[in-house]
Amino acid sequence: MGSQDRSAFKYSWEEAIAILRADPAHQDLIFHSYLSADLADNARRFSASAEFAETLRLLAMKAPGARTVLDIPGGNGIAAYAFAKAGFEVTTVEPDPSPSVGRGAIAATLASSGLNADIVDAFGENLPFAGGSFDVVYVRQGLHHAADLPKMVREYARVLRPGGILFAGREHVVENYRESLEAFLATQVDHQLYGGEHAFTLPDYRAALDGAGLNRVLELGPFDSCINLYPVSVQELRQSLLASRKGRHLARLLPTAWVTKIGLWWLRRRKEPGRLYTFVAAKPGGKL
DSSP states (O other): OOOOOGGGSSOOHHHHHHHHHHOGGGHHHHHHTTOSSOHHHHHHHHHTSHHHHHHHHHHHHHOTTOOEEEESSOTTSHHHHHHHHTTOEEEEEOSOOOTTTSHHHHHHHHHHHTOOOEEEOOBTTBOOSOTTOEEEEEEESOGGGOSSHHHHHHHHHHHEEEEEEEEEEEEEEESOTTHHHHHHHHTOHHHHHHOOOOOEEHHHHHHHHHHTTOEEEEEEOTTSOHHHHTTSOHHHHHHHHHHSHHHHHHHTTSOHHHHHHHHHHHHHHHOOTTEEEEEEEEOSSOOO
């Protein structure tokens, strides 16, 4: 089950972001989504974020020899910038030509910083690269936009070298494609404008990875990593749990470490529609 038809919606992705940028009510959303009009600042903030630092740490563990990265979708260039700044050889794929949120934005961001990456016009389901071209396929908030999730993941597996890593971060998960998906979409202000948001069930993500012949080596749930928490930090989450009414009551009886553990258990049990997961999967057959 893929993304829905956008023909019923009035605006393009670029127009939707322009509308949200101009609305004071959505300034925090735009800022924390790295979608402000200041492209260079978006890229610098993401490169310096705890999320990207943790991403690099995990890649160093799972693919210590990795040098080449396919960044897809490229969006406005924050990940292409961050990986290039970290010393990787970067190819970024983005079908939107926009100077605000697409290939034009990527080119401008890289040019202003003196960094380099190959920028390619393509979709994830049909990549113009030979098999075994990349050490890492990095997908930030991209799998859940797939028109054909199994086909997309097969393409990512195809272009990975043996031993290469597919890193899919911050993917939205729902329980089903009825009430749960509808509840998630109803909370997405950008979706109300351009209609491009979507989410898959956890079994469907796992089946797509398995069906592509990849080995799932790490799965991070909504509260397992700072990658899935942004813009909230791990410390801020703990403080919030301890400051809650239930947290304060429990802290009278239990050590704070137990209070936070109980709070995290409760949050995970809620299974909020659209909650974030990160998947790390390896292509069999070698080491980088």
